[in-house]
Amino acid sequence: MSPRWPLEWDLGLFSVVFAGGTMTTKFDPVAAMADSRHEFGEHGGVNSSIEASTTFTVMAADEMPKIFRGERGPFSMQARNATGGCYLYGRNFNPTVYTFGRMLAAMEGTQAGYATASGLGAIAAVLMQLCNAGERIVSSKTIYGGTFALLKEFFPLKSGVTTTFVDITDHAAVEAAMQQAPTKVLYIESIANPTLEVADIPALAAIAHRHGAALVVDNTFAPMLLSPVQLGADVVVHSVTKFISGASDVIAGAVCGSEAFIYSLMDLHTGALMLLGPTMDPKIAHELTLRLPHLGLRMREHSARALGFAERLAERGAKVCYPGLPSHPQHELLQSQLNEGFGCGGLLTLDMGTVARANRLMEILQNDHSFGFMAVSLGYFETLMSCSGSSTSSELTEAEQAAAGISPGLIRISIGLTGSFEQRWAQMADALSAVESGSGI
Numbered sequence: 294m295s296p297r298w299p300l301e302w303d304l305g306l307f308s309v310v311f312a313g314g315t316m317t318t319k320f321d322p323v324a325a326m327a328d329s330r331h332e333f334g335e336h337g338g339v340n341s342s343i344e345a346s347t348t349f350t351v352m353a354a355d356e357m358p359k360i361f362r363g364e365r366g367p368f369s370m371q372a373r374n375a376t377g378g379c380y381l382y383g384r385n386f387n388p389t390v391y392t393f394g395r396m397l398a399a400m401e402g403t404q405a406g407y408a409t410a411s412g413l414g415a416i417a418a419v420l421m422q423l424c425n426a427g428e429r430i431v432s433s434k435t436i437y438g439g440t441f442a443l444l445k446e447f448f449p450l451k452s453g454v455t456t457t458f459v460d461i462t463d464h465a466a467v468e469a470a471m472q473q474a475p476t477k478v479l480y481i482e483s484i485a486n487p488t489l490e491v492a493d494i495p496a497l498a499a500i501a502h503r504h505g506a507a508l509v510v511d512n513t514f515a516p517m518l519l520s521p522v523q524l525g526a527d528v529v530v531h532s533v534t535k536f537i538s539g540a541s542d543v544i545a546g547a548v549c550g551s552e553a554f555i556y557s558l559m560d561l562h563t564g565a566l567m568l569l570g571p572t573m574d575p576k577i578a579h580e581l582t583l584r585l586p587h588l589g590l591r592m593r594e595h596s597a598r599a600l601g602f603a604e605r606l607a608e609r610g611a612k613v614c615y616p617g618l619p620s621h622p623q624h625e626l627l628q629s630q631l632n633e634g635f636g637c638g639g640l641l642t643l644d645m646g647t648v649a650r651a652n653r654l655m656e657i658l659q660n661d662h663s664f665g666f667m668a669v670s671l672g673y674f675e676t677l678m679s680c681s682g683s684s685t686s687s688e689l690t691e692a693e694q695a696a697a698g699i700s701p702g703l704i705r706i707s708i709g710l711t712g713s714f715e716q717r718w719a720q721m722a723d724a725l726s727a728v729e730s731g732s733g734i
């Protein structure tokens with residue numbers, strides 16, 4: 294029988310922080326990460342060394358069978374009686390990737406974490422680990438297009454796992470969908486792509502747990518600002534490609550959760566990461582460990598600028614959506630869940646009404662003003678803009694897009710960090726005036 298939550302799985306170390314529906318102590322990811330990178334390099338370097346080996350020796354031949362029996366391994370797995378510091382093969386655990394995983398686990402306040410070759414690799418592995426053929430997922434209908442395609446098209450065809458899509462702001466609808474047994478996972482994004490809908494994580498965790506399911510949260514849009522496991526979730530997944538990398542140069546992903554769950558993903562016989570193999574290269578993992586220490590600073594700046602843009606766009610009467618604006622439907626809800634000091638994130642959307650006007654605005658901003666780039670993705674230090682309906686959410690049909698609140702002229706903007714704020718705002722104001730005056734349409 295597969296495990297049921299929360300009885301048979303350990304929840305995160307800090308999940309007691311959220312007690313009785315009121316936050317007693319705010320989780321501080323900066324403080325939690327303080328010691329996570331304190332590891333000397335091979336020659337006393339202030340950076341840890343890169344373990345570039347794909348395979349690892351044992352000093353005595355009889356150690357090898359113990360590794361295969363799970364009696365020795367890299368984790369201090371009391372439950373499995375394994376001792377630490379013993380590696381086998383790079384697809385299983387690599388010490389450098391594991392160091393990065395530990396830093397991410399510290400950031401999310403979970404017992405363990407591990408990194409993967411892509412965000413979707415992490416999401417697919419987690420969901421396959423939690424759901425067997427014939428079992429069900431209940432998912433938010435407002436999610437990343439690739440995840441939507443995985444759940445709607447790929448899983449039913451290839452693994453017999455089916456998904457019911459719901460409006461997660463309607464808790465009665467979520468509860469009703471969860472009643473269809475056997476539902477194993479409630480899947481949400483902390484701040485959704487691209488509509489910036491905010492999930493009520495404590496309430497959704499309670500619903501999931503009432504039905505013996507795990508709450509899995511994609512926290513790609515809100516690293517540092519939200520810590521879903523502290524709010525009651527069981528597993529966090531990330532597209533590290535976005536804010537955590539911050540440079541639009543690396544595709545990467547991650548999973549954070551209990552030690553038992555992370556270890557299960559690496560099981561030699563039944564582990565989805567071990568057997569499907571979306572393995573992160575240790576050189577990439579090492580490079581990413583150099584970016585986590587300033588993730589908090591970057592998120593603060595992304596958020597401050599995004600809020601500044603959102604306020605000025607709103608003043609101009611533009612149709613702007615940003616969770617830091619009081620006009621956002623879940624503004625108060627987000628405030629109640631946020632960690633302190635990182636703002637409300639770097640993404641905003643601007644509805645230009647029609648695709649033609651949206652495209653015109655983006656062209657002026659990119660080609661006349663070097664304001665940013667017309668490109669998918671987000672979390673880059675430069676501004677990225679895309680028209681969601683015809684790009685990252687085009688996996689959704691027109692009706693599905695309408696239901697998810699994605700109008701055709703909706704531009705998703707990931708606000709960057711370069712240039713001065715006033716310089717960038719002047720460029721935006723100029724481009725908006727050009728579109729409004731109809732020049733060039």
Ligand SMILES: *Cc1c(COP(=O)(O)O)cnc(C)c1O
Nearest residue numbers: 411412413437486513532534545
């Ligand atoms: C980009 C993205 C993914 C997919 O991640 P990759 O790293 O591109 O595989 C998943 N979820 C969200 C919210 C994303 O933005």
